[in-house]
Amino acid sequence: MTLDIARIRQDFPILNREVRPGVKVVYLDSTATSQKPLAVIEAMNDFYHRFNANIHRGVHTLAEEATAMYEQARVKIAKFINARNPHEIIYTRNTTESINLVAYTWARANLKSGDLVILTEMEHHSNLVPWHMLAAERGVQLEFIPVTENGLLDLETYKSLLARTPKLVSFTHMSNVLGTINPAAEIIKLAHDAGAITVVDGAQSVPHLKVDVHALDADFYAFSAHKMCGPTGIGALYGKSALLDAMPPFLGGGDMIKEVKLRSFRPNTVPAKFEAGTPAIAESVGFGAAVDYLTGIGMDKVAAHEHEITEYALERLEEIPGVKVFGPSADKKGGVASFTFDGVHPHDVAQILDRDGIAVRAGHHCAQPLHEKFGIPATTRASFYLYSTKDEVDKLVEGIYKVKKVFG
Amino acid sequence: MDDLYREVIIEHYKNPSYRGHLDPHDISFADNNPLCGDHIQIDLRVDESGKVTDARFDGHGCAISQASADLLVESVIGKSVEDVKKLNKQDILDMLGIELGPVRLKCALLSLKVLKAGVYGLCEASDELVE
Ligand SMILES: Cc1ncc(COP(=O)(O)O)c(C=O)c1O
Numbered sequence: 353m354t355l356d357i358a359r360i361r362q363d364f365p366i367l368n369r370e371v372r373p374g375v376k377v378v379y380l381d382s383t384a385t386s387q388k389p390l391a392v393i394e395a396m397n398d399f400y401h402r403f404n405a406n407i408h409r410g411v412h413t414l415a416e417e418a419t420a421m422y423e424q425a426r427v428k429i430a431k432f433i434n435a436r437n438p439h440e441i442i443y444t445r446n447t448t449e450s451i452n453l454v455a456y457t458w459a460r461a462n463l464k465s466g467d468l469v470i471l472t473e474m475e476h477h478s479n480l481v482p483w484h485m486l487a488a489e490r491g492v493q494l495e496f497i498p499v500t501e502n503g504l505l506d507l508e509t510y511k512s513l514l515a516r517t518p519k520l521v522s523f524t525h526m527s528n529v530l531g532t533i534n535p536a537a538e539i540i541k542l543a544h545d546a547g548a549i550t551v552v553d554g555a556q557s558v559p560h561l562k563v564d565v566h567a568l569d570a571d572f573y574a575f576s577a578h579k580m581c582g583p584t585g586i587g588a589l590y591g592k593s594a595l596l597d598a599m600p601p602f603l604g605g606g607d608m609i610k611e612v613k614l615r616s617f618r619p620n621t622v623p624a625k626f627e628a629g630t631p632a633i634a635e636s637v638g639f640g641a642a643v644d645y646l647t648g649i650g651m652d653k654v655a656a657h658e659h660e661i662t663e664y665a666l667e668r669l670e671e672i673p674g675v676k677v678f679g680p681s682a683d684k685k686g687g688v689a690s691f692t693f694d695g696v697h698p699h700d701v702a703q704i705l706d707r708d709g710i711a712v713r714a715g716h717h718c719a720q721p722l723h724e725k726f727g728i729p730a731t732t733r734a735s736f737y738l739y740s741t742k743d744e745v746d747k748l749v750e751g752i753y754k755v756k757k758v759f760g
Numbered sequence: 761m762d763d764l765y766r767e768v769i770i771e772h773y774k775n776p777s778y779r780g781h782l783d784p785h786d787i788s789f790a791d792n793n794p795l796c797g798d799h800i801q802i803d804l805r806v807d808e809s810g811k812v813t814d815a816r817f818d819g820h821g822c823a824i825s826q827a828s829a830d831l832l833v834e835s836v837i838g839k840s841v842e843d844v845k846k847l848n849k850q851d852i853l854d855m856l857g858i859e860l861g862p863v864r865l866k867c868a869l870l871s872l873k874v875l876k877a878g879v880y881g882l883c884e885a886s887d888e889l890v891e
Contacts, residue, residue: 695774699796699822699867703764715796729797729820758765759774759823 363389375709383735395641425640434564442589442626447555448478450574450589455482465491468518472497477718503530503679514546525557530679531688562651582642586635596622603628658687687736698732705751772827780816789878791885798825829871831855
């Protein structure tokens, strides 16, 4: 069974938007943030219409209902990635905050000067800078799994790095530039065999693939609602219970405490321990609705559809003289096509495409070291999701021919 | 429809007249636009009377950033440093002859920012230089 894309597109009101009179948006920027289905928009709307109250503290009906909705969403999210216990899901603002949470709590409690942290050359800045900051503060050593010419991780070098007994391996499950889907289970297994803890940046994998944190045996897994049909302002950190229980708290304040004295406090239990202050409540409801929406469609189907579109897009893009697409072949990647076009800067490509309503991203996509590795300052990135069509890929290709015309 | 990509911009982008370096130089400054990675370096020679006698730019980036650098460098040769300090956003837009949204404006103004940071002898270029 394949997806009925025409019907799915009706779920996303923004896809009917005209960016200029007569010019419909062709949204090819889902890797940056996905569009939101009506079900999500309405769930949040409904929350504000009927349920809005602060959670935890109140005994009144609205507060109880809001608290229940906040916790129900957590249960849905846990199930979606097959976490065994909803308490293993910590709400954060986004992937970035999830990774920082690990860096500020687990890492600062467990790593000391000289300890080794392994990252990869294809990381988003959000999985680089927190570790740079830790390295500067603690003298922790950083090493990087190299990226091959084809955009894959060099696992042989990884294995030799493991001989240096790292304490932590933190890597992206799917690259937001190359689209590469990394062999997460294998990377984690090897890390565990070497005695290291693992952090997985799941910002791109959770929206696009069926992710099972239990089967992967990941220790920490970070993702954002806004890239998976949910709202901005909320994300999650999955962590194994035993690790979360032993970690010091992150931010201090309300809700994260059991008891406060004038000169001391006792932290709350997980997950409240990591959720100080009033959280994004309506957004949690939207997050839950997004998970329901994707579950209803089936992540296997989402992935299969994106694969079909990506395969088609790579084929069509590579036909264009002067276009070079980065990353592995379609069977090893998700719905991302980052490319350069001879003699034309990605900014100009994106600007000219925008005239036809085609929304792509231009720049280093928060992965500057990766671009440096490939010797290019920037790429143009088209990315696909469950609502993307071959017709949109055709428009992209036509648009690139127009770019060619402008630049002669 | 091709407003942004007027022929003069494409021409200055593809065949810049002032791309290069000056060695020796009296002033040199470089900066980039962190959003898109555009990079511009500008070298100047200034004589005793404070007049710019020669100028070159180098770098990489979009057509708007590179064309505006070429046009700007061309325009400052022969000007006094004091006059260079007075250049502003509108001068660049007049040179380019286009209207720009906020994102692309940053591309267009990068070279002016670099130039002014250079002539003022600053350690770091700031957006206030090109308001
Ligand atoms: C691979 C990857 N990691 C991390 C992030 C950061 O996500 P967020 O901005 O939601 O924290 C992104 C988003 O661009 C991403 O693609």
